[in-house]
Amino acid sequence: MxxxxxxxxxxxxxxxxxxxxxxxxxxxxxxxxxxxxxxxxxxxxxxxxxxxxxxxxxxxxxxxxxxxxxxxxxxxxxxxxxxxxxxxxxxxxxxxxxxxxxxxxxxxxxxxxxxxxxxxxxxxxxxxxxxxxxxxxxxxxxxxxxxxxxxxxxxxxxxxxxxxxxxxxxxxxxxxxxxxxxxxxxxxxxxxxxxxxxxxxxxxxxxxxxxxxxxxxxxxxxxxxxxxxxKHEINYAIPFAHGMGLISDELYESLQQNCGGEYRNIDPKNLSCLRDFQSFQELIAEVDQYQILEPAFCGYDLKMVPQRSILKRSLAEKVEATNTASRCRRHGYLQAQHWANNGCVRKALHVKEGTGRHWTRCNHNMPFKFExxxxxxxxxxxxxxxxxxxxxxxxxxxxxxxxxxxxxxxxxxxxxxxxxxxxxxxxxxxxxxxxxxxxxxxxxxxxxxxxxxxxxxxxxxxxxxxxxxxxxx
CATH class of the missing domain: 3.40.50.1820 (Alpha/Beta hydrolase fold, catalytic domain)
Structure with a gap:
């Protein structure tokens, strides 16, 4: 090796x-x-x-x-x-x-x-x-x-x-x-x-x-x-959802039978698996996948994304809105953005001048190669x-x-x-x-x-x- x-x-x-x-x-x-x-x-x-x-x-x-x-x-x-x-x-x-x-x-x-x-x-x-x-x-x-x-x-x-x-x-x-x-x-x-x-x-x-x-x-x-x-964590999202009561026994059994436990790279010709997986996505679409007990729509789009990108999102920043309810824990993320982009804050943190790129919690727009x-x-x-x-x-x-x-x-x-x-x-x-x-x-x-x-x-x-x-x- x-x-x-x-x-x-x-x-x-x-x-x-x-x-x-x-x-x-x-x-x-x-x-x-x-x-x-x-x-x-x-x-x-x-x-x-x-x-x-x-x-x-x-x-x-x-x-x-x-x-x-x-x-x-x-x-x-x-x-x-x-x-x-x-x-x-x-x-x-x-x-x-x-x-x-x-x-x-x-x-x-x-x-x-x-x-x-x-x-x-x-x-x-x-x-x-x-x-x-x-x-x-x-x-x-x-x-x-x-x-x-x-x-x-x-x-x-x-x-x-x-x-x-x-x-x-x-x-x-x-x-x-x-x-x-x-x-x-x-x-x-x-x-x-x-x-x-x-x-x-x-x-x-x-x-x-x-x-x-x-x-x-x-x-x-x-x-x-x-x-x-x-990077096959999606394969365990289905049994997790079943164990937490988010999907029915029947759908879980059908997913296991039609997909064989593999949901990251579904064969496009496997229509039965695609159908079942779509049903799964629809059922958990209004659930926060990162904390299933959290309120879902408090300023963030928390819908489950397609299986090939579920992991790459990794708490992706999807919101710039300012109307987030204070009961939403993630409102702090928006606070951090306003704070870190303040000129006095940057000076206090000794951020070098000329590095004026807009600070974001997570920069998902930069080119990145997953090796x-x-x-x-x-x-x-x-x-x-x-x-x-x-x-x-x-x-x-x-x-x-x-x-x-x-x-x-x-x-x-x-x-x-x-x-x-x-x-x-x-x-x-x-x-x-x-x-x-x-x-x-x-x-x-x-x-x-x-x-x-x-x-x-x-x-x-x-x-x-x-x-x-x-x-x-």
Whole structure:
């Protein structure tokens, strides 16, 4: 098996790592305080008073001439940042900003969920931030996501492997610029489409460490939530919908008989399967596929899309309307858009001038090449190396359901060391969990959707705190 992509960019990347980086590591470590690309943010527009945590933002230039500028948000652990681990967080999409993880999932800030009235949106503290026990770097990747950009006139086509190589280069250079964190334990994390690049990125870093690339990144494990893995997740949407009572027994049995369990590439000549699948789509058209208990039409088009694009949507931004009801959780997404496009906000975040592209939560209009068909084989390789992993699933997500995740984990064929049982928060069942001999922990989050911490922040913080401390859930 090839250790990296057969893509030519892999060879260029390794030449860069093995020849160029080592020559400058020592020099950069000595002068990094003067060369650090990030700047501390003490005040943020929309937040009252000084920030009660350490936030650093900025761009890191990568590439031979630093033509690629990767934007990041770094938040120090609120516990013991001198010893606590570091998480690198990549949002899904592909094309979603790291601000989504920061402001909607695991960071210390959240937008006030109220109807937009034309004024600058307000921010408040989120008490369930994962920065309670770790430092986190939220990164805008691939290029074209968030505030990351290239000096080229137009964004060239991005791809899975380009994203991976950029993330790898970014992390090594960020650590060089922050030598006080060189020895810290590092975990890679993300959700949704990040289930494709994160395992591959982890493997690339592992191989680079083994080949002596400096600085060595002290990777320990990875964390994935409702991850796209095989790109056949649609095949499990039908049994999920049946189990949740969204489709009838008769339709489910007919789908199984006529389609044989394969719904991603339906034979156009199989009219019986096409008919049944259309009936399925019609029945769940008014259900939010990312959280089936959510109100569906609160400013967003949440209809199930054709099977070939169900995963590529990955929480696609379909609305620019300003009449979203405040009861809709997703109204915060609109608030984020107005906030991040404010000139005072960009100045406070140290966004470089001249990068005036309109900020969107998820940029689905950039050219992107899907090169990795599935990430299963990376999990196989990483399991063999003994790395830790936490895979969790909000159990009310139909797009990347816990059924599909359980299936590929089961296919790894590792023995169970802690069998299926409930885990608890505040004396209540928070979900169910199982641990395997490859040091992989799987957990469901009861009542959560596609981005589980967004729905169940208390439960997800407890889950993360226990796992990162090597405790049983």
């Amino acid at each position: 090839a250790r990296l992509s057969s893509n030519h960019s892999a060879s260029i990347f390794y030449a860069y790592c093995q020849i160029v980086l080592p020559l400058f590591v020592l020099l950069l470590q000595i002068f990094s305080p003067l060369m650090a690309s990030g700047s501390t943010v003490e005040f943020l527009p929309g937040f009252k008073g000084p920030l009660p945590f350490h936030l650093e933002t900025g761009h890191v230039g990568i590439g031979e001439s630093e033509e690629v500028q990767v934007f990041y948000y770094f938040i120090k652990s609120e516990n013991n940042h001198e010893d606590d681990p570091i998480l690198l967080w990549l949002s899904g999409g592909p094309g979603c900003s790291g601000l989504m993880g920061l402001a909607f999932e695991i960071g210390p800030l959240a937008f006030v969920n109220q109807e937009y009235n034309g004024s600058l949106p307000s921010l408040v503290l989120r008490p369930q931030s994962w920065t309670k026990v770790s430092s986190i770097i939220f990164v805008d990747l691939p290029i074209g996501a968030g505030f990351s950009y290239t000096n080229e006139k137009e964004i060239v086509e991005q791809s899975d492997w380009t994203l991976i190589h950029h993330a790898h280069q970014f992390l090594r250079k960020w650590l060089i610029n922050h030598p006080e964190y060189l020895s810290h334990k590092v975990y890679l994390s993300g959700d949704s489409y990040s289930g494709i690049p994160i395992p591959a990125l982890f493997q690339e870093i592992s191989y680079a460490n083994e080949n002596g690339v400096q600085p060595r990144i002290n990777i320990q494990g990875y964390i994935l939530g409702n991850p796209v893995t095989t 990795i068909n599935d990430s299963f084989h990376f999990h196989v390789n990483l399991s063999a190396k003994g790395y830790r992993s936490l895979i969790f699933s909000g159990d009310h997500d139909m797009a990347c359901s816990f059924l599909s995740t359980q299936a590929w984990i089961r296919s790894l064929n590792y023995s169970i060391v802690d069998d299926w049982r409930p885990w608890h928060v505040n004396g209540q069942v928070a979900g169910y969990t199982r641990t395997y001999s490859n040091r992989m922990t799987f957990a469901t989050v009861k009542g959560a959707g596609h981005t589980a911490p967004e729905f169940k922040p208390d439960e997800c913080l407890a889950m993360f705190e226990r796992w990162i401390s090597n405790e049983n859930l």
